Amino acid sequence: MAAAVSANRLELLQIADAAAREKMIDREIVLEAMEEAIQKAARSRYGAENEIRAQIDRKSGEIRLFRVMEVVEEVENPATQVSLVDARHDKEDAAIGDFLADSLPPIDYSRIGAQTAKQVIVQKVRDAERDRQYEEYKDRIGEVVTGVIKRVEYGNAIVDLGRAEAIMRRDQVIPREHLRQNERIRGIIYDVRRETRGPQIFMSRTKPEFMASLFAQEVPEIYDNIIEIKAVARDPGSRAKIAVLSNDNSIDPVGACVGMRGSRVQAVVNELQGEKIDIIPWQDDQASFIVNALAPAEVAKVVMDEDSRRIEVVVPDDQLSLAIGRRGQNVRLASQLTGWTIDIMTEQEESERRQEEFAQQTRFFVEALDVDETLAQLLVAEGFSDLEEVAYVEPDELAAIEGFDEDLVGELQKRAQDALDAKLAEADEKRKALGVSDELAALDGLTSLMLVSLGEADVKSLEDFAGFTPEELVSDRDAPLKTSGLDPLEAQGLIMRARRLAGWIEDEPETDTEMEADGEASGEAEGSAEQA
Structure with a gap:
């Protein structure tokens, strides 16, 4: 017993x-x-x-x-x-x-x-x-793993990783890729969550990071940090673009990634079910980088707007379809790769647009300054685009235009100043009609046009204005002064002055931010006085 x-x-x-x-x-x-x-x-x-x-x-x-x-x-x-x-x-x-x-x-x-x-x-x-x-896999996000498909349910694959199971959702599987039970498959872990039914490990084959990791496995120079992958954009199963930079001037990053007779890139292409890959050299010069990213299309000219990170790309007429790509694929991937919004137009379209802009600007000067069309065209041709430039530019600059004498310049600047005064008076009347208080209008730094924009956004009193943050005032998508030209630092100074006038805060020494904003404003004022 x-x-x-x-x-x-x-x-x-x-x-x-x-x-x-x-x-x-x-x-x-x-x-x-x-x-x-x-x-x-x-x-x-x-x-x-x-x-x-x-x-x-x-x-x-x-x-x-x-x-x-x-x-x-x-x-x-x-x-x-x-x-x-x-x-x-x-x-x-x-x-x-x-x-x-x-x-x-x-x-x-x-x-x-x-x-x-x-x-x-x-x-x-x-x-x-x-x-x-969970403890084992929570720190393995971004790692490429290999597993065996246990089963496929409604397009979602359950993958046995040996020590755990992962799920690969249908939208994380390369399109037109047929998954079979007991088949080995590679993917990248992109999320690990602790849930009631146990840790959920999520795999993907469509993430840009998966392609970057495959290149790191195939290209020793990437693994050794001699070559950096700076950006990746993918249309899974169809086409991808990858930007690479070499830290060694003697090594060509594109050639290293392509490999002998394309062996390295071909290994990645095979893993991604034939996805075509454009390998692009990274450049700090954003214009050149964007031109490279639009390959194989040729670019004639670019016009950049750095504030909005938007770029207009002009291509020859016969290159338009190539630049855009099938269903906009080429320009879309180039935009994702560079982080810029890309607008593409042909040379003919650009020429027509420039002619239309020239005609609009000419009509504007004809009406605002009450001058003939020829004189207005001369102003536009010399680069003048608004009344402020005409009114306050040095008279010598206007006099340098062929056919302009001292009397004509004086008359033009007087008419421009009168037109600006009328415009400001009209804006002030509109401000009053919108119900914007005189107290808010007296706040130093707000122009009549800004006050109209505030009134249209239902900001009518000093207290209304004082309740804003700089981001809400100038940065957010629906910010009332988004197009005013104010930056967040200047907006912060205006808001703090409004709060002091409204009695929200005591008249204490200004913060560094306000002093910097006010200092810039006073510096500009002193500079203007010295010029005067």
Whole structure:
């Protein structure tokens, strides 16, 4: 009988060892789960109100059961508490807060008790396995892994990674790629989440980072940081662009990525189901980089707007379809790669647009200055575009235009100033009609046109204005002064002045930001005074 008991104890430890190895978790976690299961079964035998503890000897496998009682001053629950007087009958040095443990005889497990114990152990082991998987994979985001497809459900693939399972959603699978059960597949881990049903590991084959990682595996110079991948843009399964930069002038980054007879890039292409890849040299000069990114199309001219990161690209008429690409693919990928919005037009379209702009500007000067068309065309041809330039430019610059004499220049500048005054007066009337207060209009730094924009945005009082942040005032998409030319620093200075005038803050020394904004404004004013 003793031999049988020893065998059962030994078997208990062997089961714990096997479960720990199979699930790749700590043996101690399995033994603690077994102890908890035995405790649960023992409570059903001795009464759920009792505090039962089970202990498995880590060497012999012997199971011991204890009933635990807490020593207290006044007993409230006789099942789990014992008074100090009673406790000292069993243990002379017992003190308040101690725990006394009474040994209990072993129990015979019923079928239901054994099943309950099994469920507890299985759940504990599963939780430990999930924790292990999460801890193992949470720091592996961005890593390329290889797994075996276990099953495919509605286009979503469940991939066995060996120590965990990952899910590859349908939108993360390369289009027209047919996934088969038991097929090996590579992908990049792009997210790991701890969820109720266990850690969810998400794989992708469509992320730009996957292609970058494949190049790093195929091109030793990338792995060694001699060549950097600066940007990647993909249309998965169809076409991609990758920008590379060499930190060694003796190594051609494009040639290194292409490889001998295209062997390196071809290996990546094969993995991506034939996706065509354009390898582009990275350049700090954004105009040149964008021209390269539009390859294979040829570019005649570019016009950049750095504030809005928008660029107009002019191409020969016969290059338009090539620059745009099938369904706009080429220009879309170039835009993603460079981070610029790219507008493409032909040389003929650009010529027509320039002629139209010239005609519009000419009409503007004819109406605003009450001059003939020829004189207006001369102003536009010399680069003048608004009334402020004409009104406040040095008279010598206007006099330098062929056919302009001193009297004509004086008359033109007077008419331009009169037109500006009329425009400002009209704006002021509109401001009043919109209900913008005189108190807000008196705020130094706000022009009549700005006040009209504020009124149209229902900002009418000093308090309304003081409630803004610089971003809300000039940077956000619906900012009322977005087109005013104010930068966030200048806006901050205006808002702080408004808050002081409104009595929101005391007239304390200005912050560095306000002093800088006010300093720039006063510096500009002094410069204007010196010129005058």
